[in-house]
Amino acid sequence: MPIYKVNLKARKEIAAGTMAFHFEKPEGFVYKAGQFADYTLIDPPETDAEGNTRGFSLASAPYEDYLMSATRMRDTAFKRVLKTMPLGTELTLDAPYGSFTLHNNTAIPAVFVTGGIGVTPVRSIVLQAIHDQVARRIIVIDSNKRPEDAAFLDDLNKSQEKNPHYTFVGTMTGMEKSNREWHEETGHMTKAMLSKYIDDLAVPIYYIAGPQAMVASMRKVLTESGVNDDNIRTEEFTGY
Ligand SMILES: Cc1cc2nc3c(=O)[nH]c(=O)nc-3n(C[C@H](O)[C@H](O)[C@H](O)COP(=O)(O)OP(=O)(O)OC[C@H]3O[C@@H](n4cnc5c(N)ncnc54)[C@H](O)[C@@H]3O)c2cc1C
Incomplete structure (x- = not known):
């Protein structure tokens, strides 16, 4: 998959201990509803054994003009950095992946x-x-x-x-x-x-x-x- 750079545009608490992160949608980035993305922190101030990459589903719909993912904010280095990084910080996006997408036959519920x-x-x-x-x-x-x-x-x-x-x-x-x-x-x-x-x-x-x-x-x-x-x-x- 092509690798993109995305800017963090907004961050919101959407449920208890749960945050949504909005990113600008890179030019030419196309995905299907239900797919996910690997997000990588670039030179983060801290890291841990799990590294600087996490896979998150794209909760935004493909027609929307921004990308959004949401996660439970557990106390891991990756999520601490995501929670505190200044808006405008760049991350690497490796996407889209996954086949958790709707089946073709619209007659089947x-x-x-x-x-x-x-x-x-x-x-x-x-x-x-x-x-x-x-x-x-x-x-x-x-x-x-x-x-x-x-x-x-x-x-x-x-x-x-x-x-x-x-x-x-x-x-x-x-x-x-x-x-x-x-x-x-x-x-x-x-x-x-x-x-x-x-x-x-x-x-x-x-x-x-x-x-x-x-x-x-x-x-x-x-x-x-x-x-x-x-x-x-x-x-x-x-x-x-
Ligand atoms: C296809 C796919 C889509 C996904 N989509 C999403 C999504 O949309 N949103 C989302 O939040 N996640 C999603 N995930 C999971 C995500 O990739 C992370 O693995 C998850 O968020 C955990 O990351 P972490 O930084 O909290 O823990 P990590 O640092 O990755 O640690 C994981 C390991 O440490 C343990 N661990 C870490 N912290 C704790 C804690 N506080 N209490 C108990 N055990 C702990 C875990 O049990 C696990 O064994 C997806 C995964 C896949 C494969």
Whole structure:
């Protein structure tokens, strides 16, 4: 892939301990919704054993005029530097990579099952689908401990108003620790929860994204619900 230089343009807290980073979009850079990028710090003030590069999904949609990625701000050298570097600092971008992109047959529904920060590529896919106005059924089931932890909750919820083919289902597994109201699903995803939103579980293509342990447990739930393994695609966020 070609290597680009990108400037940090903005940085925002988007959920508890979670930040989004906006970068200028390099001239000629083309990607598909759902792909990821390797970001490398240039001469950072500190580093550690994991080095100066991390792979982050592109949460921005391809039609948007900037690039954006979001991450849980754990206390690692890479993320400390990312959090404190002056706006305008250059990073190296090696991208796009990955095949966590929508299947071609628009007649087959797409069901996204995301855990925590695994929702990042799904923001890109949902917003691009609205922009492209393709009549394709998309269902997102997004699991977090609390609404406070849920990245892009508003973007994903409000997108339903702009796309009649799209359904967002949030589920919270730790509401006892939340200060917010929540009137949607609670608890881990189950076959019963899936069946409330999907008429025939055997029909869709399923996309699971999140930390490795979450991907493994969600795959188990899907296969135990009768979903054929061939219809399950995954994006594992290694490093969590
Ligand atoms: C295709 C792909 C897409 C990805 N997209 C995203 C994305 O959009 N957003 C995102 O945030 N991440 C994403 N990741 C994961 C990302 O690349 C990093 O691995 C992750 O953010 C961890 O980086 P780190 O600097 O916090 O930890 P690292 O310094 O990389 O350390 C990783 C190792 O240290 C351990 N570790 C480090 N800190 C802690 C801690 N505080 N507590 C417990 N254990 C710790 C981890 O368990 C792990 O073994 C993606 C990964 C892949 C492969």
